[in-house]
Amino acid sequence: MSEEKTIDPWGAVEVKDYSSAFQQFGLQQFPEEWRKKLDHPLFRRKIVIAHRDFEPVMAAIVAKKPFINMTGIATSGPLHFGHKMVIDLFMFLHSLGATSHFGIADIDAYVSRPDSKLPSLEKAKEYAIENLANALALGVPKKNVFVQSRMPSRYYEFAFEVSKKMTSATFEAIYGHIDLGKVSANLLQYADILHPQLKEFGSPAPTVVPIAIEQDPHIRAVRDIAKRLPYKMVPPSSLYITHQPGLREGMKMSSSVPETAIFLTDPPEIARKKIMTAFTGGRDTAEEQHRLGANPEVCKVCNFLKFHFQDDKKVSEIWESERKGKTLCGEVKLFTADFVEKWLKQHQAKFKKFKPVAEKMIYG
Amino acid sequence: MSEEKTIDPWGAVEVKDYSSAFQQFGLQQFPEEWRKKLDHPLFRRKIVIAHRDFEPVMAAIVAKKPFINMTGIATSGPLHFGHKMVIDLFMFLHSLGATSHFGIADIDAYVSRPDSKLPSLEKAKEYAIENLANALALGVPKKNVFVQSRMPSRYYEFAFEVSKKMTSATFEAIYGHIDLGKVSANLLQYADILHPQLKEFGSPAPTVVPIAIEQDPHIRAVRDIAKRLPYKMVPPSSLYITHQPGLREGMKMSSSVPETAIFLTDPPEIARKKIMTAFTGGRDTAEEQHRLGANPEVCKVCNFLKFHFQDDKKVSEIWESERKGKTLCGEVKLFTADFVEKWLKQHQAKFKKFKPVAEKMIYG
Secondary structure, eight states, rough: OOOOSSTTTOOOOOOOOOOOHHHHHHHOOOOHHHHHHOOSSSHHTEEEEESSSOOHHHHHHHHTTTEEEEEEEESSSSBBBHHHHHHHHHHHHHTTTEEEEEEEEHHHHHHHSOOOOOOOOHHHHHHHHHHHHHHTTTTOOGGGGEEGGGGGHHHHHHHHHHHHSSOHHHHHHHSOOOOHHHHHHHHHHHHHHGGSSSSOOOOOOOEEEEEEGGHHHHHHHHHHHHHHHOOOOOOOOEEEEEEOOOSSTBOOOOOEEEOOOOOSSSSSHHHHHHHTTSSOOOSSSSHHHHHHOOTTTTTHHHHHHHHHHOOHHHHHHHHHHHHHSSSOOOHHHHHHHHHHHHHHEEEEEEEHHHHHHHHHHHHH | OOSSSSSSSTOOOOOOOOOHHHHHHHHOOHHHHHHHHSHHHHHHTEEEEEEESOHHHHHHHHHHHOOEEEEEOOOOOOOHHHHHHHHHHHHHHHHHEEEEEEEEEEHHHHHHHHHTTTTOOOHHHHHHHHHHHHHHTTTOOGEEEEGGGGOOOOHHHHHHHHTTTTTTHHHHHSSSSSHHHHHHHHHHHHHHHHHGTTTTOOOOHHHHHHHHGGGGGHHHHHHHHHHHHHOOOHHHEEEEOOOOOOOOTTTTTTTTTTOOOOBTSOHHHHHHHHTTTTTOOOOSHHHHHHOOOTTTTTHHHHHHOOOEEEEEEHHHHHHHHTTTSSSHHHHHHHHHHHHHHHHHHHHHHHHHHHHHHHHHHHHH
């Protein structure tokens, strides 16, 4: 497939040229001096690449003043390591003192997806239980979770208030053609992002929403709405994260193409197999690899480590060793498969523990 | 103003030619044999003029089987006698054994009106309290009332589910241009009409919604949605009622033109004055009136009696007497002013009693 010009939010193709997307949307590169202050691999390794109006959040972090940390999951499928990355970022911001709101977007998921993808609200809630149990297992505190379908009436009332503050002209300018399901799902997204600033749920504060670049239209829309609502609100800021590369060539990790992804619910031996058969771009023979070296930038396994292996030094060693041809890709695969297998076993034990908790939070 | 070709749901002009509207929308005249079975002035006096698919409701009434009776008020202003008529009809259907749902549409009112008409949600709730206290004073039982902004989450979830079952093509075909505030307000209207058939709120049954003719697009939309939803639902039926004529020539009773209306909260002496200065179309002199007679069809005071005075015989006498010139319009005005003044005094005593109940139901 050729280089994309427009970015399809629902596509599975990797975005190759982020800089043109920056220009198109008016985003700013994430500055080096902020990376130094944010001690997490996702910042250090430049997986967080850009921002929109992050200054007020950064100022709040530095001054230890209140700020809101908001993210959400549309529960339309099982979670994979791409989602884990977003949750890792959420938890890091939480550790910096944020007031955190983690949204389980079950209504949104059902309403915005075609029936062929998500046939019923019940199915969205099944995924909600799975997604939520995974989030809890990843450390998201129960008290920081909100479930769209279990909110008090004020939340929904607010979603409808929001609809009054957006003209269809603005909507069309941002999203193109209006589709009713998407309109109403978007109302919930805006309510998700803004409701923590309402007096019934919290108070006005700089808000950070970590998103993938193709979600930027929502941020532009919600910033516009924040200024029009009859409440004191700080227009939300966003962080843009690169997609977790998938395990196949030229694809991001995507639920809609299962062989590109390692799901948090994959049996460890299946995950192991997925790593062992992932695309690396390595040389055809050991001799060639030793002589010419390989390219960790294109290697899906090296990238997996970059996104999920904590130890900077080890990741760097592996990358350099593969680049110089000292290591064969098979060796990197074995190392990564061991890591993933072990990680999944531990995670899934926690997941099992949190499953009934999640069930109660969705249906209780 | 000249005869309208299209009907403006928010206009104040009287609809003169209902038969062309019937044809345009595909409605059916309300049959004589049903009028005989429905013992209420609004049926006898042909104020209920048409229906859409009323057969299943009529069958349920005759067989004493369950049916749903649903109406609602968008709380965008004070209630007048035009609203009283709708509530009278609602209460008559209730007396026939219906499962009744009376909706206080406060979110809808705020979201679908421009700020110039309804500047805030608080204002919509102020009207909600006034409207609800009036409805309770008119006999609507508290347990049959639901308030949009105070519903359990399942109601809102359902409103969003509904959005998935309407394509923007259908929406545009029915309503013309899509306006976001109207889209979202409509979702609530559809949920209002259909939620009594959900297992969480009731069960499937023939449903009657009494409406003014220009609200028919909502019925067509909601019938289409009822068929697409993944729940067992009977597509709702509707009754079409003529507008309460206003007190000025050529106008319906409308909150937006206060001099056309007698509000349920009008001080009785003000209401009296409004009746005494209403348009009658009577002759210039007593002599002429006696000689030529007058026209009760155009007389706003005679019409007021037709819509609100219980005693058929008395109304008929007054109409015939005015028609033949035996009575002067001033005499009819005096009679009607006395009736309205007395009625309002009694009603407002009840209203006062129900005001704190209504306050609690809105803000509780």
